[in-house]
Amino acid sequence: xxxxxxxxxxxxxxxxxxxxxxxxxxxxxxxxxxxxxxxxxxxxxxxxxxxxxxxxxxxxxxxxxxxxxxxxxxxxxxxxxxxxxxxxxxxxxxxxxxxxxxxxxxxxxxx
Amino acid sequence: xxxxxxxxxxxxxxxxxxxxxxxxxxxxxxxxxxxxxxxxxxxxxxxxxxxxxxxxxxxxxxxxxxxxxxxxxxxxxxxxxxxxxxxxxxxxxxxxxxxxxxxxxxxxxxxxxxxx
Numbered sequence: 001x002x003x004x005x006x007x008x009x010x011x012x013x014x015x016x017x018x019x020x021x022x023x024x025x026x027x028x029x030x031x032x033x034x035x036x037x038x039x040x041x042x043x044x045x046x047x048x049x050x051x052x053x054x055x056x057x058x059x060x061x062x063x064x065x066x067x068x069x070x071x072x073x074x075x076x077x078x079x080x081x082x083x084x085x086x087x088x089x090x091x092x093x094x095x096x097x098x099x100x101x102x103x104x105x106x107x108x109x110x111x
Numbered sequence: 112x113x114x115x116x117x118x119x120x121x122x123x124x125x126x127x128x129x130x131x132x133x134x135x136x137x138x139x140x141x142x143x144x145x146x147x148x149x150x151x152x153x154x155x156x157x158x159x160x161x162x163x164x165x166x167x168x169x170x171x172x173x174x175x176x177x178x179x180x181x182x183x184x185x186x187x188x189x190x191x192x193x194x195x196x197x198x199x200x201x202x203x204x205x206x207x208x209x210x211x212x213x214x215x216x217x218x219x220x221x222x223x224x225x226x227x
Contacts, residue, residue: 089155
């Protein structure tokens with residue numbers, strides 16, 4: 001089955017700097033890769049997703065890149081703000097099937 | 112985005128009793144609902160997948176007789192933790208998807224279960 005790894009497990013950045021979180025997956029059949037943000041005690045919220053037919057997707061300060069050959073994808077947050085502090089989960093799935101989540105990255109944006 | 116409501120958000124129960132958690136999709140039909148368990152500072156671990164009108168598919172290591180899942184309609188799934196023990200204390204989250212039309216999963220707000 002699918003296995004998703006995520007690095008780093010914790011990340012601290014200064015406000016205004018960029019943050020990058022990387023994930024790798026094992027099942028080459030996976031074709032949908034969402035990223036979720038979870039604030040303490042709250043539900044995960046989708047922040048961006050990408051399908052395997054696209055190499056990059058951007059939404060304001062957030063971007064995701066996908067390298068299908070290497071089976072890895074990354075989340076990029078630019079101009080970080082304190083409200084970006086949360087746990088971020090990547091996931092991989094085949095469209096229409098279950099997600100397999102990475103272990104999560106705790107991002108702290110220091111003012 | 113679509114709304115998934117999970118109830119209760121917080122429950123304390125005595126050892127040996129059962130607790131039912133509800134997950135409702137409020138503005139869309141959820142063909143599939145997923146139940147996750149999340150330990151502190153850890154990721155979401157899938158417990159089971161339920162398709163409307165079918166028996167749930169449980170992940171390896173999850174006791175189906177202990178965690179009863181029912182998905183009787185396109186808008187409601189329930190998870191019943193039977194004969195709860197302190198080790199069942201955890202954060203349980205459901206997510207719902209309509210696999211006919213979309214790929215995004217919408218999450219409930221979670222239920223923090225404490226068994227004393």
